[in-house]
Amino acid sequence: MELREAILQRRSIRGFLKKGVSRDTLEEVLKLAQRAVSSKNSQPWLVHVVTGDLLQKLGADNVARLRRGEPTVTSEVPLSGVYRQRQVNVGKQLFGVMDIQREDKEKRDAWTERGYRFFDAPAVILVCMEKSLSDAYRFDLGCFVQNLCVAAMEYGLGTCVEYQAVYYENGLREYLALPEEQIPVVGIAIGYPDPTFPANAVITEREALENFVCWYGDEKK
Numbered sequence: 001m002e003l004r005e006a007i008l009q010r011r012s013i014r015g016f017l018k019k020g021v022s023r024d025t026l027e028e029v030l031k032l033a034q035r036a037v038s039s040k041n042s043q044p045w046l047v048h049v050v051t052g053d054l055l056q057k058l059g060a061d062n063v064a065r066l067r068r069g070e071p072t073v074t075s076e077v078p079l080s081g082v083y084r085q086r087q088v089n090v091g092k093q094l095f096g097v098m099d100i101q102r103e104d105k106e107k108r109d110a111w112t113e114r115g116y117r118f119f120d121a122p123a124v125i126l127v128c129m130e131k132s133l134s135d136a137y138r139f140d141l142g143c144f145v146q147n148l149c150v151a152a153m154e155y156g157l158g159t160c161v162e163y164q165a166v167y168y169e170n171g172l173r174e175y176l177a178l179p180e181e182q183i184p185v186v187g188i189a190i191g192y193p194d195p196t197f198p199a200n201a202v203i204t205e206r207e208a209l210e211n212f213v214c215w216y217g218d219e220k221k
């Protein structure tokens, strides 16, 4: 796949075919992802790949925690201004194609639970970092993750980066052998995209360059 095409076509995939991804393929994707830039070539990413029955159990455990209102690990500050507007817009796009009305609590809850079940993907890649590293190294994990999402497309795979995958850290620690010194930073649901799943068709908006780029110097167009 051409690079430009891959970057333009990448989008979050939230519905997957019931088809496993071979370990060989996941290894190929991880090998490409690890070519990402990292500060001082520190390569701070530590990865846990979960599939099969264990993934089902983890998803069910997440949903159970959500239903009983267990607090999640983050205390994210709610977005405001243009950032909030972008969040609202993507929500509208997704709920629109999924036919979820704002007031339909049942459908909204089901959608949220789907995220906590890793969108029923055949695999989830949890990206962790050592607690001893400063927060600045989260940036490097981001580079790894974006590389991974684009690399996955070469193998016909779709991905959804998700915080929902790591909100219940206690559950992850109960089911997986996560070393105490590692913090789960983000998860990536990965699998073969279901072409009939409406949310997979959503192309999210992007700003015009003039809204986020400042130019300096005398370079002319």
Ligand SMILES: Cc1cc2nc3c(=O)[nH]c(=O)nc-3n(C[C@H](O)[C@H](O)[C@H](O)COP(=O)(O)O)c2cc1C
Pocket: 010, 011, 012, 090, 115, 160, 161, 162, 163, 164, 165, 186, 202, 203, 204
């Ligand atoms: C750090 C991070 C966390 C995210 N967490 C979630 C999540 O918990 N649930 C979800 O449905 N999407 C999640 N996303 C996906 C974003 O909503 C998505 O990337 C964004 O709306 C842009 O859409 P696109 O990926 O289709 O281009 C996350 C993305 C990132 C980078």
